[in-house]
Amino acid sequence: MVIVQFDPVIASEINAAVHRVTDAVNTAHIPGIVECTPSYHSLGIHYNPLQIGYSEVVRRIREIMEADQPLRRRSSRRVEVPLVYGGDFGPDLKSVADAAGLSIEAVVALHSEAVYRVFLLGFTPGFPYLGGLPEKLATPRLAKPRASVPAGSVAIGGQQCGIYPVRSPGGWNIVGRTPLRLFDVQQVAPCLLSPGDEVMFRRICEQEFVEIASQVGVL
Amino acid sequence: MSELVLRVLKPGLLSTLQDLGRTGYQHLGVSPCGAMDALALRLANRLVGNPDNSVSLELTLAGTALEVLRDCEVAMAGADLTAHLDSKPLACWENCTARTGQRLVFSQRKRGARAYLSIAGGFAAENVLGSRSTDLRNGWGGLQGRRLQRGDELCAHQPGGRESRLLWAVRPEVLVEYQNPFLLRVLKCQQSELFGNETRRRFLAAEFTISADSNRMGYRLEGPRLRAPEQELISEATPIGAIQILPNGEALLLMADRQTVGGYPKIAVLISADLPKAAQLCPGHRVRFQSVSLEEAHQALAKQEERLELDLLWRS
Secondary structure: OOEEEEOOOOOOOHHHHHHHHHHHHHOOOOOEEEEEEOOOOOEEEEOOOHHHHHHHEEEEEHHHOOOOOOOOOOOOEEEEEEEEOOOOOOOHHHHHHHHHHHOHHHHHHHHHHHHHHEEEOOOOOEEEEEOOOHHHOOOOOOOOOOOEEOOOOEEEEEEEEEOOOOOEEEEEEEEOOOOOOOOOOOOHHHHHOOOOEEEEEEOOOHHHHHHHHHHOOOO | OOOEHHHHHOOEEEEEEEOOOOOOOHHOOOOOOOOOHHHHHHHHHHOOOOOOOEEEEEEEEEOOOEEEEOOOOOEEEEEEEEEEOOOOOOOOOOOEEEEEEEEEOOOOEEEEEEEEEOOOOOOOOOOOHHHHHHHOOOOOOOEEOOOOOOOOOOEOOOOOOOOOEEEEEEEEOOOOOOOOEEEEEEEEHHHHHHHHHHHHHHOOOOOEEOOOOOOOOOOEEEEEOOOOOOOOOOOEEEOOOOEEEEOOOOEEEEEOOOOOOOOOOEEEEEOOHHHHHOOOOOOOOOEEEEEOOOOHHHHHHHHHHHHHHOEEEEEO
């Protein structure tokens, strides 16, 4: 694997460059390049040394990066994610508010006004690591991870926000739950979100949760 | 078209259906999975005339017992788990015919850790995102995304291609040596630099033992604690064979079911040619690491592939 690394910071511009280069490498269909794994500030390029040499991989990537146009904005979608805050759906909302020294209403307002960016998908299939969390809401991970977090849980881990696509263990602070299905292996495009997408949360009530959930077949 | 071929009488420690893995979806967070020992899987398939990527049964350590439900051609590759077809020993790295009603029993691990049972035509399995490999964490692929259980029945596709029932075996020189302690070759990577010379020297001088707390995701390596770099790293892509050092100094060798990205620093990465050997490690095995150049790594892989092409031997 060759790792292409940009400046070691978690930032939108850097991450946008990572995904631009990823797209360009994928589009080039270079024989021997098996697949790319983009993350925050770097891109892992898996290659088959029987088909392509290391120096050739590096040469092709250099070529692609020299042709990269930083000003060209990668078209990003904005996806609205409906979310029930607190209660049984967000058991850690109160502790996030306490840690921030804010009221629950203030936390919800801050969280739902921000625009987030999908930096990468990982951890479990379709789990989006979202940047753009208001600094005041940054909350340390739980001392003891939960053995099981329900699918759709929206949670805060340090400076980041994430959504658990499937039931899994998890150590982030759960503030709410969305009825949307983030990962469906039966679909041609299994993930609701893609890297580079912008995400906004819209507060809904439990009744609306049930209505949406039955429409998307989660319930 | 597929037909019932085997019934699971005893599943053994961990038996799953695997092919060469799920490539092309790591950017969504989907692990490749697939056979831990891809070389043995390919050889098992070639022994029965299958394409390399056909689905075989990966058996771990011992304890599996299967009942043959229809005459079929099978082959074993990888670990020697003392296989018997009824009372007759079933040689590893050879094909043979199994008859309806016979029992295939794997009683004791002798060498290696993972054996591959292939069947002419290949096992039928659930195709998810272009692969039939079982993904245990996500519960898809293989047979209902899980390990085999008592009473499961396995289907195989109709064999095509080779008509006559020739007997085949693998040339002995291609066999990976499963000699304990194992010597595995590694490359340094960009993050190796973070550890400093002294820690890297200790890593290469040490002997590690595979911990009981190891699985298809990775092996914990018991040995000297190595000093992890203090700076927190931003997560990046993790290749198979990466050796991460945890904050407590413990080493972790990532295998087929690993997560696609990780934030622990990597001190080294196994060369691809030695992944089959690593797949044959089990708890208690001892392992040492030897640093090689990228050229040596690629030559070793090319040589392995060349041998594989020359490898099938007709046995009269």
